Amino acid sequence: MRLLPALAALFVCLGGLTSPASALTDVEASKACVECHDSDDLPDMSQGPHGEAPKKKPPMDAAALAMRGSPMADATDPRTPNCISCHGASATHAKKPEGVKERPRPDRVFSKNGGTPAHERSEVCQTCHQRDAKQALWGGSQHENADVACSSCHKVHTNRDKAMVKATQTEVCYICHKEQRAQLQRPSHHPIPEGKMTCSDCHAVHGSAGPKLALRDSTNATCYTCHAEKRGPFVHAHEPVTEDCASCHNPHGTTVASMLKARAPILCQQCHTPHVAGGVGAVGGQRGVFPPGVPGQGGSAIGPVTGGKNVVNIWQGRSCTNCHTQVHGSNNPSVSNPTPQLLFR
Numbered sequence: 001m002r003l004l005p006a007l008a009a010l011f012v013c014l015g016g017l018t019s020p021a022s023a024l025t026d027v028e029a030s031k032a033c034v035e036c037h038d039s040d041d042l043p044d045m046s047q048g049p050h051g052e053a054p055k056k057k058p059p060m061d062a063a064a065l066a067m068r069g070s071p072m073a074d075a076t077d078p079r080t081p082n083c084i085s086c087h088g089a090s091a092t093h094a095k096k097p098e099g100v101k102e103r104p105r106p107d108r109v110f111s112k113n114g115g116t117p118a119h120e121r122s123e124v125c126q127t128c129h130q131r132d133a134k135q136a137l138w139g140g141s142q143h144e145n146a147d148v149a150c151s152s153c154h155k156v157h158t159n160r161d162k163a164m165v166k167a168t169q170t171e172v173c174y175i176c177h178k179e180q181r182a183q184l185q186r187p188s189h190h191p192i193p194e195g196k197m198t199c200s201d202c203h204a205v206h207g208s209a210g211p212k213l214a215l216r217d218s219t220n221a222t223c224y225t226c227h228a229e230k231r232g233p234f235v236h237a238h239e240p241v242t243e244d245c246a247s248c249h250n251p252h253g254t255t256v257a258s259m260l261k262a263r264a265p266i267l268c269q270q271c272h273t274p275h276v277a278g279g280v281g282a283v284g285g286q287r288g289v290f291p292p293g294v295p296g297q298g299g300s301a302i303g304p305v306t307g308g309k310n311v312v313n314i315w316q317g318r319s320c321t322n323c324h325t326q327v328h329g330s331n332n333p334s335v336s337n338p339t340p341q342l343l344f345r
Helices: 003-036 061-069 082-087 118-129 170-176 178-183 219-223 239-243 311-315
Strands: none
Touching: 003 082, 061 170, 082 118
16 A cells, blocks of 8 residues: 555656656747748747747747746746647648648637637636636636637737737727727717727726626726725715616717716606606696797796796706706705705705
């Protein structure tokens, strides 16, 4: 029985001795790749995260060999990334079999129409990147379920990955999210087209516990990272505000100020019953609010039949917010008129 632990220890030692050799073998095998794939079809990636600045510019064999000394690539570590690590051994691709007209593709191809399924392409990247906490929720995320692979957004063989640069990140997202691209061209929008924000400021593209890949666990928590003054807590809260900011706002852009989904009072009346005072008002059986020439509506806006309310204010200017100014919540502790529950101040 004592023989088994001894054998186990021996195999561990042998594995430790052979791992660096296998890593070096893969790196040396990458030389065969760059004999054909040089600067003509592979751009310089020496300054990218998967390569180290070689002493020479392309061809790519210099960059492939330099991987062994890069911060993320240790020659003594079998996880050292190289051509074989991502594309597989690809024996039939490296050496075309006799009688075959066209050279077979590598074991794993990362182009969209390369034949390798999206989940397999992502698994290759996750071999190293799954240790990043930001990638922990990738499995089962909206992007993963939609067959979006890492290579759909990220480019490895380049010194400048557009998805990683704030100024160009939105170009990558717009490839699929065309509706949001149109919304961001509307007059009222977050300053994404101006370059002051980017999609990843609000969305965790690699997976999130929040809705729509929100950066935080909820839409509100994400919005509060910038709009902290709307967080509260308030003495008198406005229920839609505490539930979801998107109840009233479209964060990608609208034609109404403050990115509201509709203008007041139409927006407010989606939840609230409109004011009607003494039969005066557009919903009080009238054809409008004090239109000229209508009998009985030529007097003062405030009269004995209006209950002290100026019904013209309800439909003109800032409408509901002429009076209800604290739409996100009020901290007025007063219990006297006007009642603070109505978010007057």
